[in-house]
Each structure stands twice: as structure tokens, then as C-alpha cells.
Amino acid sequence: MIRKLLGFAAACAVPTLLAAQTPQIPNAHASDQGKAMVALHSQGAAHRAKHRRGDVVAVDAPRNPNAATPATHATPAMPGHGDVPTMPAHRATPATPAHKQGQPTNPHRP
Secondary structure, eight states: OHHHHHHHHHHHHHHHHHHHHSOOSSOTTSOHHHHHHHHHHOOOGGGOOSOOOSOOOOOOOOOOTTSOBOOBOOBOOBOOOTTSOOBOOBOOBOOBOOOOTTOOSOTTOO
16 A cells, blocks of 8 residues: 555656756746846856956056055175175164054044
């Protein structure tokens, strides 16, 4: 008895599952305006983003003049030998923070 019920359930389920796999957008009963809207909105994966403004363009931006300058390492003095001149030592320079115009020195103070 259970075998007959399982066979009947499979006979009913297989056509339903196969029919659900076929795309039916837009269907024959939809209006012309509905078909046009579906054709307009069903585009590929390229247009699937929520917000898309313009195209991506590589920009060769110059360095920001207000950016922080990186620190440099100190160099040791190199004694000269023969024709090679003596190289003096250079101090390390600390990094300087970026200059942000229009902001107070302590923004957390009221």
C-alpha cells in the first residue's frame, strides 16, 4: 500500500517539478505593458547592482598636498677612501600629520 502511495506521489511530483523549471516570463496572459516592463527589468548580471552610476574610469590623481608626509630613516656617515668623498650623516625626520583645514585641534571638546 505504501509503495502505491509513493508511486502516486512521485507521479504527481515529477511533472510539477519539471514544469517549475521552465521560464515563463512574460506569460501569455500578461498585458503588453507588463511584458515590456519585464523585458526592461530582466537584464543580465551586469545590471544587477542596486546603485550604478556611470562607468569606472582610471584617474591619474596627483598627490594630495594636504596629505601627511612619511618619516625617513637616518643614514650613517660614510668615510671617504681615496677619490670617494666623505658622506655626512643625515638625521631621521619624523612624520608630520596631515593639515586639515577648518577643523579644531581637539574635535572631541564641546
